[in-house]
Amino acid sequence: MLAAAVDETVVDQLSLTTDVNPVIDVRGAIKRYGEGDASIFALAGVDLKIMPGEYVAIMGPSGSGKSTLMNIIGALDIMTKGEYFLDGIEINSMDESALAVVRGRKIGFIFQSFNLIARTTALANVELPMAYQGIKKDERRKRALKALEVVGLAGRVDHEPTELSGGQQQRVAVARALATRPALLLADEPTGALDSKSTADLLDLFDQINAAGRTVVVITHEDDVASRARRVVRMRDGKIISDTLNKGRAA
Amino acid sequence: MRFALRGLTTNKLRTTLTTLGIAIGVASVIILIAVGNGSSKQIQASIDKLGTNTITINSTRGGFGRRAAASGSSSKPLTVSDAVALSSPINAPDIKQAAPITSASGTCTVGTSTTTPGTFYGTWPSWFEASNTTIQKGTYFTNDDVVQGRHVAVIGATTATDLFGTDNPIGQVMRCSGIPFTIIGETSVKGSNGFQDGDSLVVSPLTAVQRSLTGYNSLSSIVVEAKSAKVQDLAQTEINTIMDAQHRIKSVAKRDYRTLNQASLLATSNSNSSVFTVLLGVVAAISLLVGGIGITNIMLVTVIERTREIGIRKAIGAPKAAILSQFLIEATILSLVGGGIGVLFGYIGSNFKIIGIQPVIVPASVLLAFGVSVLIGLFFGSYPASRAASLRPIEALRYE
Numbered sequence: 001m002l003a004a005a006v007d008e009t010v011v012d013q014l015s016l017t018t019d020v021n022p023v024i025d026v027r028g029a030i031k032r033y034g035e036g037d038a039s040i041f042a043l044a045g046v047d048l049k050i051m052p053g054e055y056v057a058i059m060g061p062s063g064s065g066k067s068t069l070m071n072i073i074g075a076l077d078i079m080t081k082g083e084y085f086l087d088g089i090e091i092n093s094m095d096e097s098a099l100a101v102v103r104g105r106k107i108g109f110i111f112q113s114f115n116l117i118a119r120t121t122a123l124a125n126v127e128l129p130m131a132y133q134g135i136k137k138d139e140r141r142k143r144a145l146k147a148l149e150v151v152g153l154a155g156r157v158d159h160e161p162t163e164l165s166g167g168q169q170q171r172v173a174v175a176r177a178l179a180t181r182p183a184l185l186l187a188d189e190p191t192g193a194l195d196s197k198s199t200a201d202l203l204d205l206f207d208q209i210n211a212a213g214r215t216v217v218v219i220t221h222e223d224d225v226a227s228r229a230r231r232v233v234r235m236r237d238g239k240i241i242s243d244t245l246n247k248g249r250a251a
Numbered sequence: 252m253r254f255a256l257r258g259l260t261t262n263k264l265r266t267t268l269t270t271l272g273i274a275i276g277v278a279s280v281i282i283l284i285a286v287g288n289g290s291s292k293q294i295q296a297s298i299d300k301l302g303t304n305t306i307t308i309n310s311t312r313g314g315f316g317r318r319a320a321a322s323g324s325s326s327k328p329l330t331v332s333d334a335v336a337l338s339s340p341i342n343a344p345d346i347k348q349a350a351p352i353t354s355a356s357g358t359c360t361v362g363t364s365t366t367t368p369g370t371f372y373g374t375w376p377s378w379f380e381a382s383n384t385t386i387q388k389g390t391y392f393t394n395d396d397v398v399q400g401r402h403v404a405v406i407g408a409t410t411a412t413d414l415f416g417t418d419n420p421i422g423q424v425m426r427c428s429g430i431p432f433t434i435i436g437e438t439s440v441k442g443s444n445g446f447q448d449g450d451s452l453v454v455s456p457l458t459a460v461q462r463s464l465t466g467y468n469s470l471s472s473i474v475v476e477a478k479s480a481k482v483q484d485l486a487q488t489e490i491n492t493i494m495d496a497q498h499r500i501k502s503v504a505k506r507d508y509r510t511l512n513q514a515s516l517l518a519t520s521n522s523n524s525s526v527f528t529v530l531l532g533v534v535a536a537i538s539l540l541v542g543g544i545g546i547t548n549i550m551l552v553t554v555i556e557r558t559r560e561i562g563i564r565k566a567i568g569a570p571k572a573a574i575l576s577q578f579l580i581e582a583t584i585l586s587l588v589g590g591g592i593g594v595l596f597g598y599i600g601s602n603f604k605i606i607g608i609q610p611v612i613v614p615a616s617v618l619l620a621f622g623v624s625v626l627i628g629l630f631f632g633s634y635p636a637s638r639a640a641s642l643r644p645i646e647a648l649r650y651e
Contacts, residue, residue: 076566076645096643097571104568115563115648129567176567 021088023184023215024050024073029082031068042068044238050217055210057226058219060235070219074107074186075099087183104133108177112189114169116161122148123157126176147175151205167198174205185209187218191225203228269549270589273624276539277593280620282600283535285610287528292611294520304480305381306487307511308473326507327498328469336493337475343489345482346475350378351457354471355464357428359453366413369451373460381476389421389436392456400458404432407452408440427453430463543627550582550635561639562647575640582632583625590624
């Protein structure tokens with residue numbers, strides 16, 4: 001049953017995989033905070049290309065610029081200088097309202113602190129981004145229920161965040177991210193607030209999602225999380241210092 | 252919409268208090284304007300009781316005002332023949348009737364009970380209609396009573412109570428300044444017009460009062476009733492023409508009489524009470540404004556409290572307009588519900604007498620207060636809402 005649900009998303013993904021465009025194409029990204037002498041370079045020239053279906057971990061200590069890069073990839077922030085194409089769309093020149101639309105359609109976010117809307121059922125949380133896209137109620141409900149089934153929470157649709165464990169909340173967040181059928185699943189320290197059992201479950205879920213063809217980018221500083229990815233990008237001082245394939249998993 | 256509602260139910264006490272602020276504002280607008288309106292209606296009603304179509308003619312002879320001195324010895328008193336002339340249907344087509352009045356004073360007694368009527372008139376039966384006075388017990392006196400000079404009297408409720416307590420006064424005899432009068436009728440209660448008790452009243456046939464108390468020389472006034480309020484100005488002109496002819500007056504400055512028009516009294520009191528109503532309305536509008544500021548305040552707090560939620564919504568693709576409308580809807584619901592409760596309070600509150608005035612609701616004020624409260628919700632809610640909508644998602648997400 002679970003596999004069947006994932007298979008459908010594979011069909012959905014096929015249109016993307018036939019596309020030659022990379023999902024993420026960042027060229028010469030510079031992000032500077034402040035003006036003049038006091039300015040700090042959070043990104044000091046980053047080039048990154050991620051192809052459809054890839055599973056990439058971005059690693060680095062705090063202050064390395066990985067959060068800034070994630071904000072830029074996630075269209076939450078724009079770079080000072082450089083170019084960024086998300087699924088073939090030029091992002092850097094967009095205004096805030098256009099960025100909101102791009103975020104809704106192209107990116108599924110997963111945050112360290114889950115960021116579910118409080119006092120709102122799991123189902124309503126998963127439906128919310130689709131509501132902002134103007135998807136009809138019936139379709140919304142169908143897709144939300146399917147997504148919750150994929151993450152294994154079919155029996156918890158009417159629970160509010162406070163009635164769910166951390167691992168379950170994060171899986172609701174994954175369902176919310178998947179339901180919009182985004183080009184990219186972007187996870188920022190997704191296991192940072194989870195115990196080891198929930199972490200393992202979540203990483204298994206990511207494997208499954210990626211195996212179904214979805215592009216997954218995980219920002220993390222934990223080696224065991226990064227080891228599940230097929231490609232690891234390491235950052236320091238606003239630059240990429242290594243970009244390697246994970247031998248054990250690249251097969 | 253659903254999310255906006257949820258935002259409101261999250262903090263019920265706060266929502267209730269904010270709603271209450273608007274409700275009080277709206278209710279006070281409705282009630283205070285109703286009080287103003289009620290007081291104006293009350294003044295109008297008491298003037299109506301005097302008879303709105305009536306014009307009273309007084310003599311300026313005998314030292315009343317400057318004209319008395321100017322007119323000198325040539326001035327004439329008001330006489331019965333003036334009243335007869337004013338009653339002429341040919342010369343005065345717009346006058347329905349005229350009634351001469353002689354005003355007596357004195358104390359009336361029955362056994363050991365005494366009263367001093369505020370008004371003691373000798374007049375014609377036409378006075379009753381001209382002055383809008385009706386009988387609740389017994390009968391009016393007739394023209395025949397006037398011709399015969401019968402000592403009969405119609406008395407007011409206060410006079411009746413003073414003299415007879417709860418007993419029926421009809422058929423009883425009272426003595427006024429020693430002269431006996433048989434009581435044949437009691438007038439309906441008029442109430443006070445603010446200056447004097449309209450029910451402290453004795454009315455008798457003109458001839459009877461003249462013969463025994465005031466003499467035949469002069470009248471105190473003549474009450475004229477116009478055919479309708481519309482022709483009052485025409486009636487006024489006719490009065491002037493007839494009276495000038497009767498008294499041989501050559502110029503307006505030499506007139507030895509003056510007229511008092513109820514319509515002008517009414518206009519004055521109406522303008523007074525509308526000033527009163529406007530003042531009350533302004534006070535109420537201020538409280539509505541304060542209620543509106545309450546909404547802004549609460550919405551600002553709500554926005555700050557939900558900064559993180561706004562961040563999440565924006566991160567998952569909520570456009571600016573969606574956030575804006577969510578908070579605007581929330582503010583509008585607050586003011587809408589507050590306005591509704593206020594209207595309810597207003598209607599309930601208007602059922603009670605306030606400082607002796609029965610409020611009369613002005614439908615326009617209800618619409619206005621309700622409409623303004625909704626607009627206030629939109630207006631005062633728009634600032635916090637636009638602040639929420641323009642929050643940057645990364646900053647909002649970082650907010651704890």
